[in-house]
Amino acid sequence: MLSRTENELITRTGPGTPMGELWRRFWLPAMSSSELPAPDSPPVRLRLLSEDLIAFRSSDGRVGLVANNCPHRGASLFFGRNEEQGLRCVYHGWKFALDGACVDMPNEPAESNFKSKAHITAYPCREVNGIVWTYMGPAEFEPELPQLGFNMVPQANMYGLKILVESNYLQAMEGDIDSSHSSFLHAALAGPLDASFHERRRAGIAVLRGQAMDFSLDENRAKMQAADPAPRFTTKDTDFGVLIGAARRASEAQDYWRITPWLAPGYSLIPKAPGDIPSQCNARVPRDDETSWFFRIRWHPSRALNAGELADFQQGGVFFPDLIPGIFRPVDNRDNDYHINREEQRTTSVTGIRSIPQQDRAVTESMGPIYDRTKEHLGTADSGIIAVRRRLLRLARQLGEGQEPYPAAHGGIYRILAPALNLPKDVPFDEGAREHIYALQG
Ligand code: FES
Ligand SMILES: [Fe+2]
Structure with a gap:
């Protein structure tokens, strides 16, 4: 929960506002x-x-x-x-x-x-690579471009889309670092229609992971349980922002960690499982106080995206929403209830809304243009959100006291990856995963 004053402070980014001053100390993705x-x-x-x-x-x-x-x-x-x-x-x-x-x-x-x-x-x-960046702050503080992974590779290694989100930037960004929602909002349903919701959801996760689905097998049940919907969160402040670790039990000796780095002022790196698949960065930029820009980016650190990946990204509104030409507004939007399909919601997915980014937008925009955080009830699963808010508010207050934000002037600290991996239970996640998180810093 935030006080009314804090909620105003953190969500308002117009000229002369404290949070607006903070955002104006960074290079920002502005347009395609x-x-x-x-x-x-x-x-x-x-x-x-x-x-x-x-x-x-x-x-x-x-x-x-x-x-x-x-x-x-x-x-x-x-x-x-x-x-x-x-x-x-x-x-x-x-x-x-x-x-x-x-x-x-x-x-x-x-x-x-x-x-x-x-x-x-x-x-x-x-x-850089098809994105126009701008710096809207005082000339004497013009910083370095952040060396985010997708800024450091050939353009053929990345694919990005600019999308209009009809809500304040903060609630959209909070969705990116809120790891527990993916077990619900984005879940598929599978199995017999008369099974319980949780059984059908676990079966859906198993199907998405390419596993056979058979309710009679105990072994499969164990696999479904492994899709633990209630991870334990640990957060660590870093020079670039916050590391958010979500742990699920993998075995007696190991936990499965999904690590979401949040980099000031608006980048969330989505955890990537091992294997030769592209990484994802969600960049959020305030358009005004009631709308925001979302740059959804897929990129690969060491090779060009292949034809299959590009085809997936460019068609069908699954990985990236279909947009109304010229205005960046998705075809599925709040005026048409995101084309929610209630029959699909009953049978095959939790929401009945057809793609992950659309599911995110539906819930985010439904909170109202600027969510009133005096009314919320945060639990332990929300500790990443709490840590990022604290960090943003602290950076803005420090700037008000004359202290320039460290990350703005240190582009190299943005060379960060977001791993998902098994780690021994007795090792702090940021130490155990260090070589993966900082691999791009050499
Ligand atoms: S308004 Fe006169 S030149 Fe622009
Ligand atoms: Fe999501």
């Missing part, structure tokens, strides 16, 4: 490169941290991001002409370069030096 397909292509609206902005690609291919409103008399630069290394306001013709300088002011006398005083708010941008 494909939204600006070519030099001098049409400008695009972008809302980020409650600021209305206009993005454009200049003649030399670089990306500019400026305030929506022209500093002359406020017309939107969305209608601007994207021409010769700058964006020209169509109202009176003022033209702005990528750094925000006014480079032409045709409605003032040629001898006037008024032009040199006019300036539009402009934020630096960089592109």
Whole structure:
């Protein structure tokens, strides 16, 4: 539970708010490169941290991001002409370069030096592997780009999608670090329809794991029990954020640990079982206080994604939702109850909603645009959420006292992986899994 004051502090990220100041100390994923397909292509609206902005690609291919409103008399630069290394306001013709300088002011006398005083708010941008990043903070604190795994590999090793989420960023991000929900929200149901809910859910997990499903076999029951829905959580503060470990019993001597690193201010790495499969990162960025951007990313540290993986990601709305063209809103959304299928809910899945990201969005958005955390009841399964909130609030308070956030200025500490593995019961998970978590740091 948070107090009303804390809930306000942690969820509001507009200009001048403490949490907004913290977010503005980091490079943030802002948009897909494909939204600006070519030099001098049409400008695009972008809302980020409650600021209305206009993005454009200049003649030399670089990306500019400026305030929506022209500093002359406020017309939107969305209608601007994207021409010769700058964006020209169509109202009176003022033209702005990528750094925000006014480079032409045709409605003032040629001898006037008024032009040199006019300036539009402009934020630096960089592109890595199809994502445009921006930094919206004070120039003197411009940090390093975070060396997240997917920023350090060839573009062929990753696939990502930008998705609109119709809720505050925090409740969406809390879903990423809330390991216990996956045993319910995302579970399939299988087995006889007259079996109990929990039996059918365990059978569904067994099916998903490719195991034979036979209620008569004790051995299989044991396997189903292994899908322990009530893991024990341990959290550790780190330089990049928080490590969240969820332990389930594997044997007398070992626990099965799923380790979710949360990296400030908005990245959650989803635990990956051993084997040659892509890793996943969920990046959350506030769009405004009531909506957020979700960059859902799959990537592989050592090879290009193969044709089968790409086909899975690109089709059918299973791994990535189908989006309404141009607005990043999923086709399954709250206006159509995410196309919930009550018959499937009765027979084959807990929700009747067709894919994991849609199931997540349905519950997250159903909490209301900004969840009122004075009303919640957190249990032991929520300790990861509690640790991350504390960390965010502490970083914001420290910044208010003049202490710059350490991770913003240390891009190398973002080289983190999220393992899932068996560890001896007597070893702390962060020590036992150290070589896996920090493998990219060499
Ligand atoms: S409002 Fe943009 S040039 Fe006048
Ligand atoms: Fe989920």
